[in-house]
Amino acid sequence: MSVQASQQVLLGETGPGGYEPRGLLAFARDVARRPAGAASAAVLLLLVLVAIFAPLLAPHNPDTINVLNTLASPSAGHLLGTDSLGRDNLSRTLYGTRLALEIALPSVLGAFAVGAVLGLIAGYLGGPLDKLLVIVFDSVISFPAVILGLALLSLLGPSVKSVIFVIAVSLVPYYGRLIRAQTLSERKNQYVKAERSLGASRARVLRRHILPNVLPPLLVIVAMDIPSAVIIEAGLAFLGLGVQPPTPDWGVMLNDGFTNIGTSPWEIVGPIVGLLVMTTAFTLLGETMRDVLDPRQRLPQRGLTGRRLRKLDA
């Protein structure tokens, strides 16, 4: 499908290779040496710290209701005002950082693990199993994440677990297809044939040779998918399908703030700034990593990968 075609266009013929691997530390150093890389990494570190130390940083308890001071504008006591139940917007925004990462990280990593296994199997074994998996991937890809959310969350009921599940399911076929394509091209290499003729089992070839070759460039893509997962999580909550009130979550805040947008626009300020800062930092970090991996492809055209795009379908 054209998702594939665009992947080819965006990643270039050779895929995001071309970087001599000198270990993760050297890679991290190369990324940090660039101003964009250092700045975005610093911002992300800050966000992680905010998530961990939210209880210490938040000026108020995010769940404390005060019906005498609802929808207040910013003041010394409440820097970002209060919401429809008089809860402190700033504190809820800070706590929201937590949930954004708590849902995005496991869903992307889980999807990557499952997609990697399925993609390796499909690409290496080939045959009818491969065709079946390709059809399944294409079928699931036909549901953009939000649409998949409509279908699954209406039946599963909204909870943190089902939101992680929905995001992961929507990502699996992208990883599966990408890793399958990479495996197909690795499989043709001489050394794979040599290893097989020496009597190595298929499982050994997969684990020892194909996996290590296929994996590193994909880690960049995973980094770039985390912000997409954040966006979907908040989006589902905004639609009322994801995480439910009264949880301090950016999407929940957007939903509540949207209801009262005519009287007080202050509740949506925090989550909007949080979302923009977090996703921009991840995007910038991902782009820097990609530039370091392959200086030839510094043209912005190779910018985002096809897969990242779709997942930004919020």
Added chain:
Amino acid sequence: MLLYVAKRLGLAAVVIVVIMALLGALVNLVPGDPARIILGPHATPQLIAEVRRSMGLDNPIYVQVWDFMWQAVHGNLGTDFISKASVSSEIGAPLVNTLILSVVSLVLSVVVGVPMGILAAVRRGGIVDALVRGTSVVLLSAPSYVIGLLLLLAFAIDVHLLPALGSGSLSNLGGYAERLIMPSVALAAFWWAYLARLVRSSMLEVLSDPFVRTSRAYGLKERVIRYRVALKNALVPVTALTGLMVGYILAGTVYVEVIFERTGLGNLAIAAIGNRDWPVVRAAVLIYAAAFIVGNLLADVAYRFLDPRLRLEERAEVFI
């Protein structure tokens, strides 16, 4: 080419069948009794039994799947739990609104994004170039619902520049078009940044190709080189992206319809979930997926058609 189109059509048909089967079986695949989930915790046993019967849940799964697919092929998408009307008749008008919004957003993305990319490439270091390079990272990271909410705040809450709510009616074209402005901008902004970047870099790449130098040596006018030679080549990757644009924009319409309170498939589905009205949800999801598949099919065929190099390979490898 014909072989490719045939194979591609075949795959799309298989995928649609698989999707219908999945949606037909989905209520059975999730844990718990779907009738109980749909009716909520306070339902009486009689009511649950009745709903199970009306959902066809007392039949074996393969009968349910077959029934759903057979009916769907004949344009019957089930019966609304709440209103008892046919889902197909309820979905018609909102679907038209959603499709119009999607197509307008798609066109708006290309009509603004591509010229911006051309300008940025032709006048490197100029205003448009600086604008494209300066704003793209933020625009590429901002979700459409955030852009939508910001537009709503900026133009419709305090300053009433644009009508905020509803989708208007097609009998009043002016009002209808006015109400399309903010929603379609919210969906297109991402693609302005994306397409501008893409077109800019691929034009720069093509302009530095040897065949462009040759054309110059032959005395072709710079204008001809830019717009006839370079642009044509630079637009091929844009076609390849159309499939992704379709997915992004279709999903985005759900948010935008909620924010601008438009009548549409997204709002219909959200309301149906609130009412636990599964047949409506299922029909809407099926239509979104079908639209996605058709959009991707067209984009793939167009991409092949426009790039003769791909046709020359003629391996017609659908499975790669």
